[in-house]
Amino acid sequence: MxxxxxxxFSLFEYMTLHIAVRAALLGACGVPVWVLSRRFxxxxxxxxxxxxxxxxxAKTGQKERLDDFYNGQAEIYDATRDRLTQGRESMLSLCxxxxxVLNASSPKRRxxxxxxxxxxxxxxxxxxxxxxxxxxxxxxxxxxxxxxxxVARRRFATRGWENVTILCQDAQSFELPExxxxxxxxxxxxLITLSYSLSMMDGFHCVLDRVHQSLSPQNSxxxxxDFYTNEEPHYRRKNFEKPADGSKQEFTWFSRWxxxxxxxxxxxxxxxxxxxxxxxxxxxxxxxxERNTYIPFLVQIPYYVWIGRPRSCDVSKISQxxxxxxxxxxxxxSNKATSLGTFAPPLNxxxxxxxxxxxxxxxxxxxxxxxxxxxxxxTWEDPEEDMRHLDLxxxxxVLAITSGGDSVLHYxxxxxxxxxxxxxxxxxxGHLVELxxxxxxxxxxxxxxxxxxxxxxxxxxxxLDTKIAPHISAAAYEFWRTNDDAFSSAFYLRGYSGWAIxxxxxxxxxxxxxxxxxxxxxxxxxxxxxxxxxxxxxxVMLNPVVVALLKHPTFCWNALGVPLNQRKxxxxxxxxxxxxxxxxxxLASTYLLKxxxxxxxxxxxxxxxxxxxxxxxxxxxxxxxxANSSKAINAFRLHTDSLLNVFQSLPDKSLTRVIVMDHLxxxxxxxxxxxAEIENLFRLLDVGGSVFWxxxxxxxxxxxxxxxxxxxxxxxxxxTGPEIAIDRVNMYASFFKATKIK
Ligand SMILES: C[S@@+](CC[C@H](N)C(=O)[O-])C[C@H]1O[C@@H](n2cnc3c(N)ncnc32)[C@H](O)[C@@H]1O
Ligand SMILES: *[C@@H]1O[C@H](CO)[C@@H](O)[C@H](O)[C@H]1NC(C)=O
Ligand SMILES: *[C@@H]1O[C@H](CO)[C@@H](O)[C@H](O)[C@H]1NC(C)=O
Ligand SMILES: *[C@@H]1O[C@H](CO)[C@@H](O)[C@H](O)[C@H]1NC(C)=O
Numbered sequence: 088m089x090x091x092x093x094x095x096f097s098l099f100e101y102m103t104l105h106i107a108v109r110a111a112l113l114g115a116c117g118v119p120v121w122v123l124s125r126r127f128x129x130x131x132x133x134x135x136x137x138x139x140x141x142x143x144x145a146k147t148g149q150k151e152r153l154d155d156f157y158n159g160q161a162e163i164y165d166a167t168r169d170r171l172t173q174g175r176e177s178m179l180s181l182c183x184x185x186x187x188v189l190n191a192s193s194p195k196r197r198x199x200x201x202x203x204x205x206x207x208x209x210x211x212x213x214x215x216x217x218x219x220x221x222x223x224x225x226x227x228x229x230x231x232x233x234x235x236x237x238v239a240r241r242r243f244a245t246r247g248w249e250n251v252t253i254l255c256q257d258a259q260s261f262e263l264p265e266x267x268x269x270x271x272x273x274x275x276x277x278l279i280t281l282s283y284s285l286s287m288m289d290g291f292h293c294v295l296d297r298v299h300q301s302l303s304p305q306n307s308x309x310x311x312x313d314f315y316t317n318e319e320p321h322y323r324r325k326n327f328e329k330p331a332d333g334s335k336q337e338f339t340w341f342s343r344w345x346x347x348x349x350x351x352x353x354x355x356x357x358x359x360x361x362x363x364x365x366x367x368x369x370x371x372x373x374x375x376x377e378r379n380t381y382i383p384f385l386v387q388i389p390y391y392v393w394i395g396r397p398r399s400c401d402v403s404k405i406s407q408x409x410x411x412x413x414x415x416x417x418x419x420x421s422n423k424a425t426s427l428g429t430f431a432p433p434l435n436x437x438x439x440x441x442x443x444x445x446x447x448x449x450x451x452x453x454x455x456x457x458x459x460x461x462x463x464x465x466t467w468e469d470p471e472e473d474m475r476h477l478d479l480x481x482x483x484x485v486l487a488i489t490s491g492g493d494s495v496l497h498y499x500x501x502x503x504x505x506x507x508x509x510x511x512x513x514x515x516x517g518h519l520v521e522l523x524x525x526x527x528x529x530x531x532x533x534x535x536x537x538x539x540x541x542x543x544x545x546x547x548x549x550x551l552d553t554k555i556a557p558h559i560s561a562a563a564y565e566f567w568r569t570n571d572d573a574f575s576s577a578f579y580l581r582g583y584s585g586w587a588i589x590x591x592x593x594x595x596x597x598x599x600x601x602x603x604x605x606x607x608x609x610x611x612x613x614x615x616x617x618x619x620x621x622x623x624x625x626x627v628m629l630n631p632v633v634v635a636l637l638k639h640p641t642f643c644w645n646a647l648g649v650p651l652n653q654r655k656x657x658x659x660x661x662x663x664x665x666x667x668x669x670x671x672x673x674l675a676s677t678y679l680l681k682x683x684x685x686x687x688x689x690x691x692x693x694x695x696x697x698x699x700x701x702x703x704x705x706x707x708x709x710x711x712x713x714a715n716s717s718k719a720i721n722a723f724r725l726h727t728d729s730l731l732n733v734f735q736s737l738p739d740k741s742l743t744r745v746i747v748m749d750h751l752x753x754x755x756x757x758x759x760x761x762x763a764e765i766e767n768l769f770r771l772l773d774v775g776g777s778v779f780w781x782x783x784x785x786x787x788x789x790x791x792x793x794x795x796x797x798x799x800x801x802x803x804x805x806x807t808g809p810e811i812a813i814d815r816v817n818m819y820a821s822f823f824k825a826t827k828i829k
Contacts, residue, residue, distance in 0.1 A: 204284020208239030370439035442558035470497035525558035542578030798825035
């Protein structure tokens with residue numbers, strides 16, 4: 088058998104397949120549609136033109152062919168294409184939001200948009216909603232097909248848009264009338280879009296080269312939406328090394344070939360070359376793959392939405408951002424060859440951006456496959472307690488585990504350290520923190536609180552495309568676009584940690600204690616809170632069934648994120664019952680949930696309130712993060728790698744504070760990796776710098792390793808029993824600091 092990539096059809100086989108496929112589809116869809124309703128008549132007329140009429144078309148030049156193809160369809164074009172050509176609004180709104188951010192960072196003298204293969208001009212009408220046409224100095228619509236342009240002329244005349252110019256030209260060699268006088272060296276067009284036209288164009292290399300010549304080299308956006316099929320992904324066969332901008336969607340052999348053959352007769356080419364040249368020639372800023380639902384379940388044609396920039400735009404800015412972050416080589420290099428002296432990954436591994444480069448570039452790695460979502464949507468450590476011991480100033484350089492990002496945002500609000508490195512192996516934790524940073528930067532307080540306070544925003548998808556997208560990486564955009572229902576009902580009930588909240592709610596519900604949960608969260612003083620806890624909730628929480636559940640290793644890991652090694656440490660100090668008792672009992676009499684002990688409030692209610700929420704969700708904290716062009720959050724650098732790899736990529740004495748949370752609990756006692764991390768920490772910290780950790784054990788085994796490496800240890804809080812809470816979470820048995828004294 089031949090491998091599928093080399094499959095060849097004879098002309099006869101090819102034609103037979105065509106006729107069969109088309110006749111079957113026409114029969115299956117056309118006849119019932121015709122019978123059902125007159126409303127679908129345009130669809131049927133379109134099917135006739137698209138499927139059967141081309142048999143008659145003379146094989147003459149491109150223009151004659153297009154005129155002939157669209158002649159009978161021009162009037163019905165817009166009515167029939169809404170369902171077929173989806174993703175156009177997505178592409179246009181992304182172009183608009185990215186262009187707006189570019190214009191804000193380096194204001195344009197003139198704003199010019201060229202829509203190539205724009206047909207009936209419906210894109211220009213759609214765009215008006217996202218970027219008013221009157222705010223462009225000029226808009227050009229280029230198309231080769233007279234019948235469609237006739238529709239466009241009428242449309243623009245009706246709308247009274249005088250700055251929109253229609254040019255009947257071949258995209259391979261288009262020329263703007265203004266080029267003779269206005270364009271000077273180094274200037275160019277600000278936005279070019281190609282919607283469902285690249286796949287139709289002969290000479291696509293020339294078209295894209297022409298596009299490249301016309302775009303402003305520094306500050307321009309290119310937007311494409313089109314049908315596609317991909318190559319068989321070779322990275323699946325060879326050793327994994329997926330380019331960041333490669334196609335993610337899986338195709339079966341059948342659908343790959345089916346769509347190519349299906350479109351071929353209309354001179355729409357779905358083979359991967361166009362997209363691959365596009366992504367070679369330009370840098371990818373955003374990319375999203377989807378299937379349209381022309382006929383739900385039956386006909387789902389794959390399309391992609393892609394936003395890019397000329398590669399000339401910001402390679403220098405990217406290397407600058409790497410220097411700024413004091414990273415010698417990013418994890419891009421550290422994964423692969425730490426010995427590489429220079430930072431020189433292949434061009435397509437840079438990620439291009441228009442906003443702030445918070446996220447460090449990373450290779451999509453096999454390890455990441457196991458992380459389909461984030462584990463923690465919030466951080467389960469008390470940053471106020473951290474701040475009492477961190478002694479942070481604006482000169483500090485902090486490294487912490489990314490997690491939900493709540494603690495690091497707290498540090499940024501309280502002290503505004505110069506640099507905050509966040510490290511997490513799970514790319515989705517990075518996507519989450521990118522979203523938080525971008526939302527703080529781009530949204531108003533009320534919108535932001537709806538998302539992360541109430542966990543609910545009815546229009547997240549629109550916020551994402553129109554405001555947030557320019558500030559997040561391609562990978563994060565793709566993640567949130569795929570999960571755009573994350574804020575549709577209850578954000579904090581998603582992810583692994585959401586399971587714990589959900590189950591806790593279920594337990595209280597089954598015990599008929601839901602009202603007491605609400606009362607506890609509403610208690611006005613500690614006496615009342617304590618009374619509700621002891622009389623109504625504690626008996627439910629510490630009943631034998633719940634304790635048995637908490638004892639179960641699978642539950643510990645899947646819902647609470649407590650791995651086996653850590654669970655063992657906790658059991659060595661006593662039973663699960665004692666652990667839970669010591670955690671929860673003192674809290675009820677120490678911190679009021681209603682006015683600031685937001686951790687358990689979230690756990691019980693599934694959302695925060697204005698009175699009780701992390702600092703970044705308060706009006707003043709939010710304002711602080713946004714102040715002075717988001718100075719505090721521009722200190723963030725998000726790494727997607729193991730702590731050890733990131734440690735190895737950072738230069739000596741480049742950090743002053745490191746917060747490793749409970750990460751060391753995860754290792755088996757005596758693990759050599761712990762010593763490797765401690766050794767690196769000693770090298771990375773300046774004299775006077777410290778490492779902080781929490782543990783499920785009162786005296787974790789690895790304390791001795793810190794002491795042996797030359798650190799001076801201080802116990803900042805050790806839980807002794809059920810009497811006193813060491814912080815508002817009180818879930819860890821101890822909190823330690825190790826200082827490098829010489
Ligand atoms: C499928 S239509 C898309 C129209 C519109 N952009 C949309 O999204 O609905 C493809 C358009 O590309 C135009 N086209 C194809 N080849 C072209 C070429 N070489 N130069 C200019 N336009 C071309 C066709 O005339 C047609 O209007
Ligand atoms: C582009 O930036 C300039 C200068 O800040 C501003 O006056 C103009 O309104 C911006 N244009 C758009 C369309 O946002
Ligand atoms: C047309 O462009 C000019 C600048 O060339 C601009 O001042 C004007 O607002 C634009 N008008 C419309 C209706 O688009
Ligand atoms: C913003 O910058 C100014 C001047 O540099 C400074 O005085 C002010 O405190 C800063 N504001 C915040 C909230 O950081």
